[in-house]
Each structure stands twice: as C-alpha cells, then as structure tokens.
Amino acid sequence: MNTTLDSRPLPGRAVVRHLVEDLVGRPVELCDGDPVPADPTNVVAVYVDDMLGLAAAIVVDLAGAARLGSALGLLPRGAVDDAVDERRLSGLLQENCYEVLNVLAATLNVAGAPHVRLYEMYGPNVSLPADVAALAARTGERLDVVLSIAGYGDVRVSVVVH
C-alpha cells in the first residue's frame, strides 16, 4: 500500500552525513549548527517537485561550499582559501558544489513524498528570488548542522523543507 505524506520530512542527520561521506570518500563528522543565512555571500540550492513547486532549500556557507567542491574533486585546500579570499567559487568549485547539492536531493526523496530534484543553485553574489529567500529563512522545519570533512574542514549547512 502506498502512503502519501502530508508534509515532506526533513532528512535525517545520519543520512546527510553518510551521503556526503560516501560522495567525497572521506570521513565526515556532523554536529548541530546555527542557521546559515541565505544572504548573497552564501550558496543556496533550490529543489522543486515535478510540478516545479518550491519543495526545499539547502543553504551552505561560502567556505563550506568551496570545501564540498574541493573534497569532491580532490582539489588542494588552497582552492578553499582562494574562494574565501575572492568571495566567489571558481568554475570547477561551483560545478562540484552543484553536483554535491544535486546528489543531496536523494535525502529529500523519501517514500510517500512527491519526487523532488535540484532546480537551481544560487550564489554566491547572486540575488535570491523572494520566495526562495522566505523559505530559507523559515524557522520551522529545518535542519542546521556543521559537517566536518576530514582534510578539508567545516561546512555549515541548513536544510529547509516547504
């Protein structure tokens, strides 16, 4: 029997940790964190359902986004320092961060909830649509954590579901 969920559950902390760990191939620790603001210095991923309805957002701090991108591509840590200094992600870091956020959609796709996929990755230095900014700032259904990737460092992540 198929059961339809009234609302999309937040991904489990262990699910997020294991997914990132498996993806980058390095040990990852997870602890509680503060909400990551969806301001223009950070990276915001927007997830939509099959009707293009806004379903979820994931916000990652700029240094964390650079660390995710570097770890996925086995890039030297200097790439992270460059991103923080320049307040932007290079092409490859941006592409790699997008891929990590794309794969993180799997943590939102649970049985009974409508299928979602990554629709857009904003930032850094890009204005957010108002509805995305409002979702990212919600105080209710959210997961705020810090992922510590061995050899790369901390990634501040906020997951917010609609």
Place this chain on the structure above:
Amino acid sequence: MKVAVVDDSRTMRMIVVRTLRQAGFGGHEVVEAENGREALALVTAHEPGLILSDWNMPGMTGLDLLATLRLRGDTTPFCFVTSEGSDEMRERATSAGAMGLIAKPFTVEAFLDVLSLVVPL
C-alpha cells in the same frame, strides 16, 4: 569495448571512470559527453558497448537520451548513474529500457553488481 560516460559534471565523470577502473573494467576505452544531446552524437560516432548516464542534465536528460536511442532501434546496454535512487525512478528507468540504475553516491561493489553481466573484465 568502449564505454560512454554521460554526466554534466566533469568531476563526476572522472569519479565514474575511476570507479570503473577500481571495479576492474579499466581495460575499456571511455568516451565522454556532458548531456544527452552530445551523447547521441557520441554513440553514433563511437558505437559504445555500454552507456552510463546521469539522469538530470541540462539540454537533454538521460531519460530522453535513452528514449531517443530506443526509438532509433539502438539497443546498447544503458545504465543510469544518478542521484535518483527511489523505487519509482528505478521502475521508470527499467520501463524505459535501462538495464539498471546505480545511485549516487556509489561504490565499486555497486558497479560490479550491475555491470558485470554485460561488461567483460
């Protein structure tokens, strides 16, 4: 045999190729494309014995690529390598003619399980 790896992320293509090698399939030539449309031209030019494709890609999705190939009568074994790992998406993949679906993040064992039937070591 040639293996076509289709993914819009060049890093993910690199990881797929590395995993193929780690799974013991390193003796095969790899050709790459970054979306379905590019892959169609690649398949015509190289006639690979296996296509490993992402699902969500700009331009032409992996599902559209598979449908187009099958409409053309091309029966090249096709396997998705994608973040779309739900039962529903696996069913859609199989219904469209895919031999399997390897969910990201993947392991060497996952590659072996799905590919060992069609790819000689």
